[in-house]
Amino acid sequence: FSNQTRAESYLETKKSGYLTMQSYSSQGKLVRNGEKNKLVICIEGNIASGKTTCLEYFSKTSNIEVLTEPVSKWRNVRGHNPLGLMYQDPTRWGITLQTYIQLTMLDQHLSTTSAPIRMMERSIYGAKYIFVENLYRSGKMPEVDFAVLSEWFEWITQNIAIPVDLIVYLQSSPQICHERLKERCREEEKIIPLEYLEAIHQLYEDWLIKKTSFNIPAPVLVISADDDLQKMIHQFEENREKILSGRNV
Numbered sequence: 671f672s673n674q675t676r677a678e679s680y681l682e683t684k685k686s687g688y689l690t691m692q693s694y695s696s697q698g699k700l701v702r703n704g705e706k707n708k709l710v711i712c713i714e715g716n717i718a719s720g721k722t723t724c725l726e727y728f729s730k731t732s733n734i735e736v737l738t739e740p741v742s743k744w745r746n747v748r749g750h751n752p753l754g755l756m757y758q759d760p761t762r763w764g765i766t767l768q769t770y771i772q773l774t775m776l777d778q779h780l781s782t783t784s785a786p787i788r789m790m791e792r793s794i795y796g797a798k799y800i801f802v803e804n805l806y807r808s809g810k811m812p813e814v815d816f817a818v819l820s821e822w823f824e825w826i827t828q829n830i831a832i833p834v835d836l837i838v839y840l841q842s843s844p845q846i847c848h849e850r851l852k853e854r855c856r857e858e859e860k861i862i863p864l865e866y867l868e869a870i871h872q873l874y875e876d877w878l879i880k881k882t883s884f885n886i887p888a889p890v891l892v893i894s895a896d897d898d899l900q901k902m903i904h905q906f907e908e909n910r911e912k913i914l915s916g917r918n919v
């Protein structure tokens with residue numbers, strides 16, 4: 671079998687219509703059915719930087735489908751709470767949470783939408799390059815767990831097309847995020863110290879501003895996110911054209 675024939679015969683058997691091999695995938699990756707011409711915008715940023723608030727604002731625009739992070743799944747998978755477990759004991763449960771997050775993010779990237787524009791909260795890339803990386807670098811993820819997660823990530827990104835047209839980076843100071851996080855008062859996050867948000871911030875800056883750490887899958891539009899809600903809405907409006915055209919120029 672050539673790659674294409676093998677994939678097609680597998681998918682014929684699967685009969686899900688979810689993924690298919692199509693000729694326009696020049697790299698021979700599996701691609702989503704019927705999603706070729708749709709724009710994908712990912713909103714990245716620290717915890718409590720205002721991503722959900724941004725998505726909620728744009729959800730009122732017609733022709734946009736908004737996909738918030740499936741945090742409810744991360745807090746309850748068949749009666750278990752991997753998010754809470756990870757914060758209690760990151761060394762033991764980091765891989766459990768991040769494996770599940772990788773799966774749910776992939777599922778969101780591959781889901782089909784009727785709208786021509788899809789706006790997603792974070793991405794499979796952010797989960798790996800920021801959160802997995804942070805667990806590993808801080809010594810809280812054993813090397814074998816990091817290796818297994820990395821193998822999974824590389825297989826997925828090398829074999830499945832996960833197109834992103836624009837990354838909107840909500841750049842915020844860790845202190846402001848910490849204040850907002852405390853106000854939001856999500857039970858599992860009560861133990862998050864400022865240092866954790868500072869580490870996440872640094873990884874985001876290295877990835878999307880300094881561009882020194884990992885591959886960036888799309889152009890980046892930076893929006894300063896420390897302002898109050900009124901000013902944020904003003905900034906969203908100022909950047910509306912760029913965001914919805916999927917271009918940062």
Ligand SMILES: Nc1ncnc2c1ncn2[C@@H]1O[C@H](COP(=O)(O)OP(=O)(O)O)[C@@H](O)[C@H]1O
Nearest residue numbers: 717718719720721722723850854897898899902
């Ligand atoms: N610009 C803002 N100014 C003040 N509070 C904000 C602002 N944006 C969001 N919030 C509040 O901060 C908390 C975190 O915002 P949220 O949108 O949930 O962040 P994220 O999705 O990035 O974790 C929420 O309680 C939200 O109402």
Ligand SMILES: O=c1ccn([C@H]2C[C@H](O)[C@@H](COP(=O)(O)O)O2)c(=O)[nH]1
Nearest residue numbers: 716717718739741771796797801859
């Ligand atoms: O890959 C990931 C993504 C997110 N998380 C954690 C961080 C927060 O506690 C929640 C939700 O993130 P928000 O930024 O508030 O949307 O999930 C993680 O540990 N790993």
